[in-house]
Structure formats: C-alpha cells, structure tokens
Amino acid sequence: MSFIPNTDADRKRMLEAVGVASAAELFHDVPKEHRFPRLDLPSALSELEILNELDELSRLNSPGPQTPSFLGAGAYRHFIPAVVDAMVSRSEFATAYTPYQPEISQGTLQAIFEYQSMIARLTGMEVSNASHYDGATSTAEAVIMALNVAQKEKRRVLLSPALHPQYRAVVRTYSQGMGLTISGDESLANGFDQLGSLCDESTACVVVQYPDFLGRIAEPRTLSALAERVHTCGALLIVVANPVALGLLVPPGEMGADVVAGEGQALGNHLSFGGPYLGFFAFRRDHMRKSSGRIAGETTDHDGRRSFVFTLSTREQHIRREKATSNICTNQSLNALTAAVYLSALGPRGLRRVAELCWHKAHYAASAIAGVSGYTVEQGEFFHELVVRCPRPVQRINARLFEKHGIIGGYDLSQDYPEMKNAMLVCCTEVTTKEQIDRFARSLEDCRHA
C-alpha cells in the first residue's frame, strides 16, 4: 500500500489540467539516462505481513522486558506511567510540525514552555531551551555556546575523564573543524582539583558530569569550589547532569554551573535502543543570545490573550545562516513533551521517590555484591550506578550471566578506561527488585571462574 488516494480517474483529470500525457513526462528535467532506474528492493508487503515480520524480528532481541538487567551507562530503564504514552501518542502532537504558525500550534508551544519551566527548576537554572537531540549533542552545543560567550578568543576546552565516553567523542566530532585544544580526560586520575588547576585564561569551559559516568556524586562544596576556580579564569562550568538524580540531589545551578546539559531519556522515554531521546539544556539568562536551539516564550495575541511563540530566532540558522549560533533546526519536541508529561505526573514527591528507590536499590546491590567473594565495590557516594571490581574480564562474566542465569550484566568499563580492567558499571533503578539483586549476586558468585 502506498497511501496515495489518487484514483486513475483523478490522475487523468489532473494530467489534463497540467497538460501532459503521463506522470512520467513530468520528470523531463531528470537526465534521461538516469531516469527511472531499477530499484533492487523487496516487493511491497501488506500491513499484516510487515507487522508479523517485525514482531518476529523484535523477538530476536532477547531478553524481554521482564529479564533482570543491570545495564545503564547513560540509558535507563524506569517505570513509565501509562498516562505518559497516552498523552504523547495524541496525533495532534505527534503529526504536527515545528510551530511555524503559532496561532494553530499553541499546544506544542505551551507544552514546550512548561517543559522549559520544569527543566529550569529541576536543574536550578534560570532558563532552558526546547531541547537538543540527546545528552551528547546537548553537551557539544554547550561547549560551542561557551566558545561563543568567549567571543571565540578562548580555544581550550577541558573535559572530565568521568564524562560519558560517548559525549566526549561527540564533542570532539562536532568541534574537529574549530581548531580547539581539548584535554583533561587523559586519565581517570584527573579529578576536580586537577581540572581546576589545568583551567587557565585560554580555557573557554570545563565540562564535568554529576553524578558522573561512574555514578559518583561530587560533594556540593567540591563542585562549588571548582565553579569558583573556573569563573576566576573567565571560563564557563558546564555540568552534565542526570535528571532523575536531580529529584533528590542539590541541583548544579546552586553550585555555580553556567550550563546544565544532559540526557533526558530517563524522564519517561522508552529505551528504544538508544533513541529518540532528548538533550536538555539549561543555562544562565545572561547567555541567552549566545545559546542554540529553539526557545518558547510568552507573549500576548491581538486580543491580549496569553500565548506562546518561539523567540530569539535571530540566533538561528533560518535567519542568521552562517552566523547562527548552531545549525540546529528543530528540537526533539515529542520527547520534550514526554519529559513534561512525566514530570507533571510524578510531581516533586514522585520524582524524589523514584530517585530514593534508585538510591536504596543501588546501595542494596552494593552490599550484596560486596558480600560475594572475589568482587569489591568502589567506595564513595553514588547514584544509579556503582563500580564493581571483578575477578575476571567483564565480557566473560557477562556472557555467562546471560547464558547460564538469564541476566543482563553491567557495562564493561575496560572498553573506555584501560585502568578499569575487570571493572563493571552496575545499574539499579526503581524497577530493579530485591529478588533480582539477590539473584544477580548469587550468579556473580557462579561467574567467579568464568
């Protein structure tokens, strides 16, 4: 089926009105030798056939949602209340485009305005944009904003080694034509103190993660001290944050952050094999004109009624072209809406409860795993994730965990950190049960000699 309502009779009428004999004639500008090539594609399927095929394909992805999983590392399995999907699948939201005509797009615009308000409050920042593609690109856009704030005079960027490895990769990809020096993440030994002393007058920004990629929570006074040091150098402090953790923890805005960016997936978005997610992006009001991405603002209409519209478009590519603050066109509107519905449904107590459950489960897992001979748990405060030192390479343990015990193990940190040989990043959320954690600990015991 091709979803084309034109009948042969319709086409005949239209061709007559246009003055050509066949639709093929309309393509006379296409070079003749390249016109109507053969497409080597499978033939059309009915809806029933394709859905059957995909149902089968989706089942090749083991495990099902009921399988215990201790994998996080930037994408989290949380409970999604039914109300979230019910609202987001409204086709008035899903099949609209970016609100170029605000008079008939108030639904999207007001929802984005509410999303911005919630993100600003959650991060402790003054303002938020309408979202970026994901946590990694939001981080890259934050770095670019810092360069713009520095009027392009500062070309040095410091990244914490405990910033998500994929985010560090994306920052480097984005900026490869910008002539920057990016450093700081050579060794996990580089903590806030080292980053602070590396920061100098030529530094545009310092990027840290809170809680960091390894789940570690910085002490508020340590983060505040870093902010002070960074500001003394005239640089910006970019904090990549975990939004669920912010339901509980001191927000970066209270510790001197200039930008709080991050992955918003955990706010009601399905894992969906890595996307679509959303990158949230909150910042200080002073930097609004240097910021990137769409921003919804309040105004009034012709009759004086409160209404919403995208504002500050003079920063954007469709007006400023090569002088724009970014090339980004739209945002991840539907995912931002998802986050707004999720945060509305949970409210401050619900989000805090989710964060507390994550905390208690992860800490229970830590004590359970610490009791297994051969495994040690790294000390310190952590959220969502904890680092477990294993007696064998994580890849081998994970293979056995899945094959023998039907458990998806944690993330193998040796992929990104040579000094983290045999280290597993273990994640628990509110959906992880005590029974699963106990089973995991028992299974780890069995994997000691894997």
Added chain:
Amino acid sequence: MREPIIFEISRKGREGVSLPACDVPQTKIPARLCRSELTLPEVSEVDVVRHFVRLSQLNYSVDTGFYPLGSCTMKYNPKANDAAARLPGFAELHPLQDPSTSQGALALMHSLQTMIAEIGGFHAVSLQPSAGAHGELTGILIMRKYHADRGHSGRTRILVPDSAHGTNPASTAMAGFEAVEIPSDKRGNIDIACLKARLDERVAGLMLTNPNTLGLFEENLLEVTRLVHEAGGLVYGDGANFNAILGVAKPGAMGIDVMHFNLHKTFSTPHGGGGPGAGAVGVTEQLADYLPGPIVASAGSDAQGGQKRFTWCMPARSIGRIKSFHGNFGILVRAYVYIRMLGPDGLRAVAENAVLNANYLQARLRGVYPVPHGDRTCMHEFVAQGKLADAPEIRALDISKRLIDYGFHPPTNYFPLIVPEALMIEPTETESLETMDAFADALLEIAKEASEKPELLHEAPHSSPVRRLDEVKAARELKVTAG
C-alpha cells in the same frame, strides 16, 4: 482559549502516580547531598490528562488536515509505523546490550542501511544522525576529513546556492568552512558561469539541494557535479526534497558524493511537533570509510540455522561519533516499515503522485498568484508569491493567516529568500484531488477577499485558538519560564 499553565493548577499534596514501597533495606541518604526544594507541578492523573489533551486540541496536525508546508513534506504518517516501533522487543531494548542479544535491531538497521543506499545510489549509509541539519554537519565533516587526508587543507570554502536552506551555510560554518554563496539563474538553476568563476583550489565542495527550494530540478545537474569534481571538490546533496525523485533518479549515480535523507519527510515518520527526526547519510565508495559510526555490518551466518548475523563496525577513517548510541532507532523502525510496505513500485508512485499533485495545484493557481518559475514543470512543490495585482498592500503573511480561517495549514512563508513574498506549497502524494481543489478554491477566494475586504486578511486568523501574536514583545520581555 485559555488553558492554564500546568503550574497554575498545581495544589500542594496532589499526586499523579503511584510507586511501589521499597523492597530492600534502606540506606541513609546524607542530608548534605540533598536539595532543599523542588517546585514541579502537583497534580492528579486526571489533571494531567485533561491539561495535555486540551493542549493537543490547540494544535493543527497532519491528522487534522491538509498541511502543505513547503520543503517539510508533511505527508500522512501510516499508523503501522508507530505500531511497529512500540513492539516491546524494540521499545524496551537497551542500546548497550551485546550484539548477540540485539540481533533483531541490528538486522533491521542493516536492512535499512542497504535499502537507503539502493534508493539513493550510494555505497554505504550511516543511520546515526538525528535530523537533516545533523546529517548536513556529518556530511560536511566527512568532506573536510577527506580533503585533510589528501593534504588539501587549503580547501576552506563550501559553495552554497542562494536558494539553500539556512542550515546549509550554518552547517558549513560549524564544520569550520567559509560559506560562499552562488546565485541562481533566470530559470532557477545554479548560475553556471558564476559557479565556474568560484571553483578553484580553495573550494572543498558544493552543497546542492535538488530539487531545489524553488521546487525545480537542477537542469544542468550533470554539468554542475562534473565541474565541481574537475575542480577537486565534492558535491553534498541536501535530501530535504528527495520525495520528488524517490524511485525516479538516484543522486549517487548523478555525481552526488554524500547526501542526507530526512527519514521524517521522505519516509513518513511523524514530525512530532518539531522532532524527533532522523537524518541518515549516504556516501559513495570513496567516502565510505569516513562515515560516523559504529554502523551495522554483516558478520556472516551462524553455524546451525544459517541465520545471518550482524555486528557493529567503526569505519576505518570515521569522522567519529556524531550522537550517543545508534541514532533515533524508533524513527528508523518507522521508516523501515514504510519502505517495506511500499516496495519499489510504491516508492516511485510516491514521487509521481507528489509531483503530479504539485503541478496540478500550480496550474490551478498560476493565473491569480504569480509563480516566478511557473513556465517550468515543478517537482514536489512550487513557490508562488503572495502578491496580488488588485491588492498591493496584502502580503504573503496575510494570505497565510487567512488560510487558517479556511481550515488549512499555511504554506511555508518567506522562503526561499530569493523570492519576495514567497508562498512555498508542497501538497505531498497523500492528499486527494478533493483536498487540493478545496485548498485552491480557498486561495482563489482569498484573492477576491484581498481586494474586496482586505481587513479580513490583515486581521486574520479569526477562528484560531489565538489570533496573531506579538512576537516583538516575546523577544523583548523574554519570559521563557513560568513565574
């Protein structure tokens, strides 16, 4: 209309969700780590539902009506696409699972990579970019690294036609190049003489939208791509308008070296009120090693059943990762379903009907609304002008706003920049003759109103949830969060 902001209906103590009790021993949370307050809305579930349902009703959408927004390809989005993306085996799959436990997702992505390469005439495809602009940045970074590998660091310029989307020069600048504008000629093509004059050893390549934003197929396409190649440059194809030539021509065969595909346009995934989209990038063989990755590669077949296996593979000279994880997978599933449901003949029928619909609308409007290139056959869209002989004070914006009163979404306004008072109209193939006739009738009626009752247009829209907005006030006051 006045739907309160959700914070205004918040009442202390209300909750919209129930969570389980803690089933593990609790560990003390140090007070010094905890925030003192968080002011999110406190509402019950029914409040959430009524609020967001009411907001949704303030939107115009493809599922509500005709949305001829030029260059955005607002076609109908089949519901089977969404049903497939919601399958638990896809929706609940963690991106960092081992390839051995995500073979279904990898198989789908591999198949989609292969099909997009075949449709576009390319050697390899990366599905990682999240949107059209993201694909552009990817493509320009690929061109940059290709030249750098050949020691051509003096190639610092990218040529961009004056009809291009703003994202083209913006992506160019972001990748560290200088954008140099190329004018269009009288027939709406690239000005060949000017192109020749600009092509020198400083040029890394050309960004070309074809069909262009005037809705015209570049008549000298083969000459343009040949000239750029002879000058040592590469040609970037902006696939925003690919719906017009789906199954009709393969850009990769006509000299385009790298191109992004807007899966949310051409392959019919819902636009989501401004994302998520997906901007897959296809390249020729000589650029395949530069794609962002990892991409999915075949890993042979398993020993027992002969089932094909897939794995992740980082291209040898990759520009790096352009996004976390693997791209907007949920969007990729939808595009895959669409392509499989249409098949090769269905895809060609898409282009033929999209182009026929646009030419029909152009024919119906041409006598009343000026169409600067109306002597040419348009592709999937055309650009008319909101300039009426009998009503000189009426602007394109007035006409657009009046269309809202007739129940239609307006065309794209004031773009491309090279056509004054532009009304860029793209009907797509999923609209019926009756819908297009109703739309043309409305535009012709509005032309009459423009000379008889111009205030109707100046003050339009009259029937929308809100009337024209004070955009200057929004930019001056910058109230971007709830008080």
